[in-house]
Amino acid sequence: MIDTVIFFVSAVIAVGSAVMMISQRNPVLSVLYFIVSLLAQAVLYVQLGALFLGAVLIIVYSGAILVLFLFVIMLLNLRGTEDLGPTGPAVSRASKYLVSVLLLVELVFVIKASFFSAVPVGIVDVAPSEFGSVESVAELLFSNYLYPFELTSILLLAAIVGAVVMAGRLRDTHQEEGETETPTTDVQIKEEV
Amino acid sequence: MLSIPAYIIVALVLFCIGTIGVLITRNIIILFMSIELMLNAANLVLIAFSRALNLMDGHAFVFLVLTVAAAEAAVGLAMVITLYRNRETINIDRFNILKW
Numbered sequence: 001m002i003d004t005v006i007f008f009v010s011a012v013i014a015v016g017s018a019v020m021m022i023s024q025r026n027p028v029l030s031v032l033y034f035i036v037s038l039l040a041q042a043v044l045y046v047q048l049g050a051l052f053l054g055a056v057l058i059i060v061y062s063g064a065i066l067v068l069f070l071f072v073i074m075l076l077n078l079r080g081t082e083d084l085g086p087t088g089p090a091v092s093r094a095s096k097y098l099v100s101v102l103l104l105v106e107l108v109f110v111i112k113a114s115f116f117s118a119v120p121v122g123i124v125d126v127a128p129s130e131f132g133s134v135e136s137v138a139e140l141l142f143s144n145y146l147y148p149f150e151l152t153s154i155l156l157l158a159a160i161v162g163a164v165v166m167a168g169r170l171r172d173t174h175q176e177e178g179e180t181e182t183p184t185t186d187v188q189i190k191e192e193v
Numbered sequence: 194m195l196s197i198p199a200y201i202i203v204a205l206v207l208f209c210i211g212t213i214g215v216l217i218t219r220n221i222i223i224l225f226m227s228i229e230l231m232l233n234a235a236n237l238v239l240i241a242f243s244r245a246l247n248l249m250d251g252h253a254f255v256f257l258v259l260t261v262a263a264a265e266a267a268v269g270l271a272m273v274i275t276l277y278r279n280r281e282t283i284n285i286d287r288f289n290i291l292k293w
Binding site for chain 1: 267
């Protein structure tokens, strides 16, 4: 009973704040609504037995990635009052909603057809206590999924190098045409906005 | 305890909200967050299925997806900074230099 109440409250919060997120004009408010949605999703993770991943979602996602978003908004000095110009025609906007609702219906039908017929619906038994714990996730990552896990380190290295190369450039050459191009070895981010 | 389909429906609704966000917004930062929301919906589906099948493999997938999402956010925000320097706007309708 209490599980059902927790599920409905978290689901409503997750979906509601996601809707609020995409309907904001101010990106800072949007980030804050997304954090609320992620906290509610972490509750759903924990209900499904994924204790470790729920903690990772809060720490890594709300703690690190969304703070990176806030940092970029601060760096760009956005105030949420930018006029983005007139919106498109109503037919164009309505067609976007229509496509999304069609996608939802299609996904529901695909899931119903493929999953619910082949697998017993619902949670069949109480999970063993090590389900979703740090030890069992680590055991899986270092045995069956060792190579993908090691490859993520290369992915992260590539992402670091890519981010530094793209955002850490000192000058845009088209803005200062007359200046001599500074060498790009110095990679500190210069706030020129 | 609730059955698994309820969690799947929540994940599908979140995914579709992310799709609507990608389609209707013109703020590039909110567009990025909508993409992150879609990744999170996929994670919720993976965790729900791994609970239904009593297998832990979905948790490893979710861990790898979170890593990819972190890398994507870092590179994407670097691109946003570069675009803002070049165009002085965050309206994605203005980033149309590849449009013929």
